[in-house]
Amino acid sequence: MANYSIKDLEHLSGIKAHTLRIWEQRYGLINPKRTDTNIRFYDQDDLKLILNVSLLKDNGFKISKIAQMSKEEMHETVLEIADKATSFADQIYGLTLAMIDLDEQRFEKIISSNTLKIGFERTMLNIIYPFLTKIGIMWITDSINPAQEHFISNLIRQKVIVAIDGQYETYDEEAKKYMLFLPEGELHELSLLFANYLIRARGNRVVYLGQNMPFQDLQVAFNAYKPDYLLTIMTTKDRNISTEEYLANLADNFSDTPILVAGSQVIGQDLELKENIVQIANPNHLLEFIEEQQGHSVSR
Template sequence: MSTYSIRDLEQLSGIKAHTLRIWEQRYTILSPDRTDTNIRTYGDEDLKRVLNISLLKDHGYKISEIAKFSTDELNREIVKISERHLSYPDQIQALTIAMLDLNEDRFEKIISTNILQAGFENTMINIIYPFLNRIGTLWVTGSIGPAQEHFITNLIRQKIIVAIDSQIGSPTSSGKKYMLFLPEGEFHEISLLFAQFIIRSRSNKVIYLGQSLPFNELVFAHELYQPDYIFSVLTTVPSNHEVQPFVNRLAGAFPNTQVLLTGYQVVGQDITPPDNTIIINQITELMRIASN
């Protein structure tokens, strides 16, 4: 069971700590424990309740009305709202609750509805990517555990693979050749998989080499395939002081290939890209390159 401060609840729900204290006193909607120094601490059920309340309030429910709901009644109201066409922040909030509850049915309903209404690519850009950013915040603050993170990211990964397998059409003669990989020790595959979807959907050829590829194997595959572009996502590796040498090594090993890099380790960092290297700051930049 995780423990949260009132500031954690504020950050995760968007409801001010001052407001939460008033609700706690007036409506007894939260049941915090107290430390020896009388500081409030909250548990998993408190977090889920606050997230649910935030979603209901955004849809016109009054806090005095919400406070009267039992847990089952609160959940039923959330399901009703989730079946409507929600705004993007609402969808992300609903996905967060599904993750915390390990609720695959709710995840499936939210994502399938959005794909049907807006298409897979728009669903990824407007809902899944912001949701992944929220997961990162929850992970850093200790708000979710490995089971919840693995549960939701594996569901997202499955959705992308199905979308890739469902793509219709073949590369055109004018399509470029892309080689996609993650460096050795890197296992965060969702962004790489979505990049594969984007590149293939624009009639390009893709060789997907996947997770944790040793550098010598990348060199071997490059000699065999001779791609126009190499694309990778650097999320956790290399370590900070090794990123620039790794970028330089990539660019130097493949001087006649355009190297495209994204991920936490390079975006917004003090990385100097060599002449044949581009740092992809937004997914729309990859879409533009793949379209050309």
């Protein structure tokens, strides 16, 4: 079972560590364990408790009332809220608990109900994508283990692939062609798959090369298919070449082609980028770019 620091609980629940300590002292809400060297830590049950407390608090329950609830009462109240939840934050909390518990049934219920209510794309933009951002923070801070991350990522991946399959149709001759790839060493392709879906959903063509693409192979594919745009995502720190140098190579080798680049190693970094590099901060920014190239706005 995973161990968590109070900072981990803060990152995952959004409740400040200072507030958690006050609740601990005033209400005995959680009781930290201690290592053999007397370092405080919290376990997975504590994390689930605080996520449930956060959900109840966000839905109007006072902390004094929450602290008086039994585990069974709290569980039932959270389930009632989850069944009628309309806020995206509540759904994200639900997905977080599904990931921690490796609960596929809860995941399916959240995704299916939201897809029926607001459609797959809005579910991705308003629930899944913010959730993936949260997973990224959890991964960086070692707040989730690889099994939990792989479990939830593969479930989401399956949903996106099914949605992409539903986009195959005859393209207009004037449809733009995008070539999507991840550089060598980049293996997490969920965001790239979602970009694939968004581009196809607006009637454009995609040549999808996937993860870990060697530069030479990218050049061969580019020469064969001559895309209008390249799109890549860079999130991995450890590579043989710096992000800035890699992007400079891309820009020089495909100098007549706009290159769309997203990812934590690019966005918000102080990089010197060449003119044909276009930074894409988030999916909505990508949609704006796609629709601008098509010369009209597509409703969503």
